[in-house]
Amino acid sequence: xxxxxxxxxALEILEKQLNQPLKxxxxxxARCGICAEACHYYVAxxxxxxxxxxxAEQLRKIYRKKHNFFGKYVSWLVDAEELDDxxxxxxxxxxxxxxxxxxxxxxxxxxxxxxPLVMRTIRAMATATGKAPEILVMLADSAIAKGENPEIxxxxxxxxxxxxxxxxxELTGNPEAKIPVxxxxxxxxxxxxxxxxxxxxxxxIFNEVGEDWTLSIYEAANYGxxxxxxxxxxxxxxxxxDEAKRLKVxxxxxxxxxxxxxxxxxDAPNWFAEKFPFRIRSVVEVVAEYIQKGKxxxxxxxxxxxxxxxxSCNLARTGGIFREPRIILKAVVKDFREMNPNGxxxxxxxxxxxxxxxxxxxxxxxxxxxxxxxxxxxxxAKIVAAACENCKxxxxxxxxxxxxGVEVKGLVDLVANAILYRKKAYASSN
Amino acid sequence: xxEQVKVDLVLDLKGLLCPMPIVKLSxxxxxxxxxxxxxxxxxxxxxxxxxxxxxxTSGQELISIEQRDKEYRFLIKKVK
Numbered sequence: 031x032x033x034x035x036x037x038x039x040a041l042e043i044l045e046k047q048l049n050q051p052l053k054x055x056x057x058x059x060a061r062c063g064i065c066a067e068a069c070h071y072y073v074a075x076x077x078x079x080x081x082x083x084x085x086a087e088q089l090r091k092i093y094r095k096k097h098n099f100f101g102k103y104v105s106w107l108v109d110a111e112e113l114d115d116x117x118x119x120x121x122x123x124x125x126x127x128x129x130x131x132x133x134x135x136x137x138x139x140x141x142x143x144x145x146p147l148v149m150r151t152i153r154a155m156a157t158a159t160g161k162a163p164e165i166l167v168m169l170a171d172s173a174i175a176k177g178e179n180p181e182i183x184x185x186x187x188x189x190x191x192x193x194x195x196x197x198x199x200e201l202t203g204n205p206e207a208k209i210p211v212x213x214x215x216x217x218x219x220x221x222x223x224x225x226x227x228x229x230x231x232x233x234x235i236f237n238e239v240g241e242d243w244t245l246s247i248y249e250a251a252n253y254g255x256x257x258x259x260x261x262x263x264x265x266x267x268x269x270x271x272d273e274a275k276r277l278k279v280x281x282x283x284x285x286x287x288x289x290x291x292x293x294x295x296x297d298a299p300n301w302f303a304e305k306f307p308f309r310i311r312s313v314v315e316v317v318a319e320y321i322q323k324g325k326x327x328x329x330x331x332x333x334x335x336x337x338x339x340x341x342s343c344n345l346a347r348t349g350g351i352f353r354e355p356r357i358i359l360k361a362v363v364k365d366f367r368e369m370n371p372n373g374x375x376x377x378x379x380x381x382x383x384x385x386x387x388x389x390x391x392x393x394x395x396x397x398x399x400x401x402x403x404x405x406x407x408x409x410x411a412k413i414v415a416a417a418c419e420n421c422k423x424x425x426x427x428x429x430x431x432x433x434x435g436v437e438v439k440g441l442v443d444l445v446a447n448a449i450l451y452r453k454k455a456y457a458s459s460n
Numbered sequence: 461x462x463e464q465v466k467v468d469l470v471l472d473l474k475g476l477l478c479p480m481p482i483v484k485l486s487x488x489x490x491x492x493x494x495x496x497x498x499x500x501x502x503x504x505x506x507x508x509x510x511x512x513x514x515x516x517t518s519g520q521e522l523i524s525i526e527q528r529d530k531e532y533r534f535l536i537k538k539v540k
Contacts, residue, residue: 165486169479172513182516183509186525190505224478224506249506251479387483423477 037113040155044093047151055144056093059083065145068138070377071128074400082135082145085128088121089148122161125152127391130382130398131256132343137374149383153258162257166384170253170262177269180247187247194226198233203453207237212277213244219279220313221246221270221294223419228285231446232313238449239325243283246273250290251419256384260301267298274308282310286440288344288382288418296349312345314417317445318354321361328361332451333444336365338411340402340425341376342418350374355417358441362448363415369405377401379416381424396431399424403432417441465497465523465535473502474531481507482514485536489520492538497523502532511536 048056065082066072072080079085094101094110101110111117131146139145156162176183188211195209209229210216220236220243222228229245236243248270254263274282284291291312299306320326339359345351352373359366371377380399385391402425406414414429414436416422425438471488473481481502488498500511508525511534515522523535 165483168486168514168518169482171517172482172510175517176509176513179513179516182512186508186512189527190508194505224510225504226506227477227504249478249509253479387479389483389487419478423480 034115036159036161037115037118039159040118041092041113043155043158044089044151047154051144052147052151055086055147056090058141059086059090059143060141062140065135065139065143068135070130070132070134070380070401071398073377074398079124080128082129083143085124086143086145086148088117088124089152092117118155119161121152122156125149125156126163126383126388127385127394130343130378130380130385132378132382133347134343134375134378137347150258153256154260157257157259163384163388163390165387166253166256169251169387170257170259170266173249173251173253173266173269174262176248177265184247191229191245194229194233197226198230198237201230201450202234202237203457204237207233209233210244211247214277215279216242216244216277217280218243218283218316219246219270219274219277219281219308220244220283220285221248221250221290222285223251223287223290224249227440227443228287228419231440231442232285234446234449235317235320235326235442239320244277244279246270248273250285250287250294252290252293253384253387255289255293255297263293263297264301267293267301270294271298271302271306274306279308281308283313283316284310285313286417286419286442288342288420292344292348312349312351312417314345314351314354314358314441317442318357321357326361326445326449327452328445328448329452329455330362330364330448332448333363333413334365335412336367336410337363337413337415337444338367338369338406338409339372340369340379340406340414340416340421341373342416342421343376343378343382345417346376347374355415355441358445359415362444367409367411369409377405379421379424379428381420381427384420386420386423386427392427395424396427399428400432403428403434406434406436407432411436413437413439415439415441415444467499467535468492468496469498471498471500473500473504473507475503477504478506478510482510485511485514486518489536489538494538494540496538498536498538500534500536503530505532507532507534
């Protein structure tokens with residue numbers, strides 16, 4: 031069968047990506063079907079297309095056509111197939127809209143088959159051939175443009191930070207509270223996201239503990255990761271790595287953002303084959319450490335309504351950050367209720383993998399988020415805390431879609447609230 | 461700023477957080493003809509950094525961007 035240009039290019043990308051982990055994912059599957067119940071898509075809508083093994087099989091067929099002896103010569107015997115335009119378009123649709131790369135299937139697979147790696151590979155094939163969702167490409171390229179031309183936004187950014195600093199001083203009642211930017215030699219470089227909501231609460235916390243910190247001029251989000259495009263992802267991460275080196279900080283602290291944390295903490299050292307001269311951690315780990323070291327005096331009465339916690343897949347499952355959020359919650363919340371399952375077994379909210387940024391898949395992600403909505407409902411909580419921006423956006427949408435009647439907050443919001451509550455109580459008692 | 465430029469579409473981005481203002485802007489501009497102008501009104505200060513970067517990447521013209529009290533207003537002209 032004659033392949034057109036994009037199919038040919040996609041196959042070249044597949045060949046290029048074939049390292050040992052991918053070969054393993056494409057060759058190993060016991061077809062036991064355990065992964066079905068592990069996937070929130072399948073739990074929400076039990077159909078064969080939602081079984082992770084079925085999804086991976088769609089690329090395995092193509093792989094076998096070239097890499098399996100029988101696949102080459104007697105394709106029908108091993109169900110091997112040529113890739114064509116129609117099949118490729120279906121693969122792309124599946125990889126971007128029917129898998130959030132949450133890795134719950136991998137954790138529940140007896141053989142540890144990494145189906146999200148297969149989906150990432152399809153995403154990489156799509157990106158290289160111009161078939162990836164253009165919004166994800168545009169968001170990634172905007173971030174790269176910021177790194178290449180900081181002058182296009184820096185002046186306005188600094189103006190905004192100066193205003194946020196005034197807001198911080200009013201909130202804390204401390205005229206000395208600061209949001210330092212580009213401070214050379216600071217101990218911590220904090221990397222937020224675009225928007226005040228990821229800057230003010232950590233600023234309250236850093237000022238409260240007297241941290242020697244500075245704010246990154248860049249945002250932590252890395253849409254290159256969702257595209258499966260390591261080159262774009264590296265360029266986006268490099269802006270922050272270079273800034274940290276330039277400022278000679280000892281630690282980079284990443285905002286509440288699952289994929290950004292995964293990219294900077296776990297992927298970046300491999301991408302750059304480098305041991306960085308600084309540590310990189312999630313703000314969740316750092317705040318939990320402040321609490322454990324007694325650097326923060328917090329009053330759980332500040333957050334008196336029942337709170338449940340949604341574990342971000344990237345933080346909990348990929349990064350093992352599931353104890354730290356509970357250290358924080360126990361310190362700042364009066365009535366904490368676990369949703370079940372939780373921790374590394376938590377269900378994805380349905381918004382991961384870049385889906386919250388793709389309006390065309392809104393209905394799909396609302397349906398896929400049904401298990402999460404039901405989990406939340408069962409807790410009876412009034413506040414859902416999460417430590418990932420994508421999760422928070424999705425949880426907010428699920429709240430509206432399923433009428434959950436909850437409020438979605440970050441862990442740092444609850445901590446900042448507990449700090450301000452104590453300050454107010456102290457001020458009124460004096 | 462709106463007094464001087466004819467606005468074809470007003471985009472209410474108030475209350476939206478990163479990356480949604482940019483997502484909505486990208487979507488809205490697709491349906492407009494070349495030469496059309498969008499006025500965006502957002503409450504997330506992140507747009508002050510994100511909109512100029514988006515304009516540069518997408519090749520659209522950022523006519524102006526400014527803060528008015530707690531709102532951020534920008535004008536984007538579709539040039540391609």
